[in-house]
Amino acid sequence: MNLDYMKEFVSTGLKVDSRGIWILDQTQLPQRETWLPSPHPEAMIQIIRELKVRGAPLIGVAAALQIGLLAEHGADRVQIEKALIDLREARPTAVNLMNAMDRMSDVLQSSGAAELPAEAERICLEDVRLSDGMAENGARLIGAGDFVLTHCNTGGLATVGIGTALGCVIRAARQGKGVHVFVDETRPLLQGGRLTTWELEQNKIPYTLICDNMAAALMQKGRVTRVLVGADRIAANGDFANKVGTYGLAVLSKFHGVPFYVVAPQTSVDRDCPHGAEIPVEERHPFEVRGARGAFGNVEWAHPEAKVWNPAFDVTPESLVTAWVLDHGVFDRNDVKLGALTKGA
């Protein structure tokens, strides 16, 4: 398995060369660009759990490549099956990881381990195409001079391609639409403040960083014309889980009449999940809320024993969504009621 040939497509967050898989440690960005080797599934599980790789699509691809590499290195069927199970459980909310592992598992059953590296490469290349489809569909919804508010990080660091929600914005900007981006900093892990600002600087797209609690005042002033967010899992009825804070933005968008779009690949749709209440939401360690840490430093401002609630995600009901932007089309609430999300591409 050697993805050197598709270097121009692949993500800023992951690479595969003759020596193995490399992950850009996203907890260290933007201060430090550290590439971590992931020689075996246990290493990848740790990397996923510690959010060194993140973004629902990218997690799925990284895990698939790891399985491909394991097969290429001659692991036996028992080892591969164990790795598939362990990787599948590394994070509970993102469905792409589950989907990718299920797909690898199916190939293992039907065609054997020898076919796994090729399947991993297909999943990886598909993710690039999925991003491209979303970017095209989403960019069409963005008008000249739009002010787009976004949450968390959904660009090239969250996928193998151009991104999900931020991919649409980047595509629209490249089309010369003169977009301005408002970036929620996205506490507690600051993916907006650290990663989205970094990607927007690199893409030379004008933006304004705000604290999460300032989004409401921006909308009140009429300064937000559209909200675009990603999704870690979309239920069959259109409810979706995404980074905590998304649900609040959806309520605020409804209240202010601002169109609210969720952008995700078909691989983020969980056909087996009827509605959002069924999506498990991961709760993380209290230290994340008591302070902040990264390559920028390690600070704790709250009482070291402060009691904390720290859900990584929240669930937005379909009733608050203006449209679902998928790689293969844009669907409104009527389409979704008619089963558009589960019909697939």
Add this chain to the structure above:
Amino acid sequence: MNLDYMKEFVSTGLKVDSRGIWILDQTQLPQRETWLPSPHPEAMIQIIRELKVRGAPLIGVAAALQIGLLAEHGADRVQIEKALIDLREARPTAVNLMNAMDRMSDVLQSSGAAELPAEAERICLEDVRLSDGMAENGARLIGAGDFVLTHCNTGGLATVGIGTALGCVIRAARQGKGVHVFVDETRPLLQGGRLTTWELEQNKIPYTLICDNMAAALMQKGRVTRVLVGADRIAANGDFANKVGTYGLAVLSKFHGVPFYVVAPQTSVDRDCPHGAEIPVEERHPFEVRGARGAFGNVEWAHPEAKVWNPAFDVTPESLVTAWVLDHGVFDRNDVKLGALTKGA
């Protein structure tokens, strides 16, 4: 001027003794308790601007005491008048500061400088009584087992007495109502994470610290039964300015049917301000949003040149308020329409 005799009433944030005025540096809490001397008005202006003293009521009292001290030290009328003007402009949003300075100015005109120390003491003691009135009125609205969400810090660190919104909660807890508090961390300056958790620990009141963007998910789960916030200025029609993030909470409360109360002394009402659009909102330095700093450390996670919007306050329209809890009564929207806020006590 010697407030030693009222030690038991006075705030955790301010003291006056024979040597002068002392301010507890709130930017250094909870890691460090540093008392700063404020020997002259220029020192106090700096302390106010750098938010070392904060909380609309406490700022007003601190400035009044500073003028009292200046008069006591024999400053001439020109010096006092200049100090009144400069202090009045130290922060633009909180009206208590303006009200306190206007009151001192009136006394200077009518009775002369010799009367200023006594007037400052009256303002200080009144603030204790105002807090007590709010606490009594607000505690009556809190039921046994309530889950109260609050924003920023509105306790003994924000006033000379027990506090405004948090004062009501503390009073209810002391009445044995078994209240649980959800504390918004309140980015960017983290008054919730640093100061409110500190006060709740000291008062042994159970609480849970959350990031600001988690409040919506808490409400969605039905875990918030009441929201209580303070105010830096209330317009005659009931609109009010408070710490940025308050407006978003008001929208979320409306959407989820959670009662939303604003708690403030009559001194926070600006009779000359017809509605919220007239309240000037202070914008602060970008570095506050690019990172975090305090006695806990000094970190910057965003690009050092990241463009930022950093309003210190936002304005909540009266239509989102369930009731206004003042020191002299609780008023609903009907009362406010009939002029309850501007009639005074």
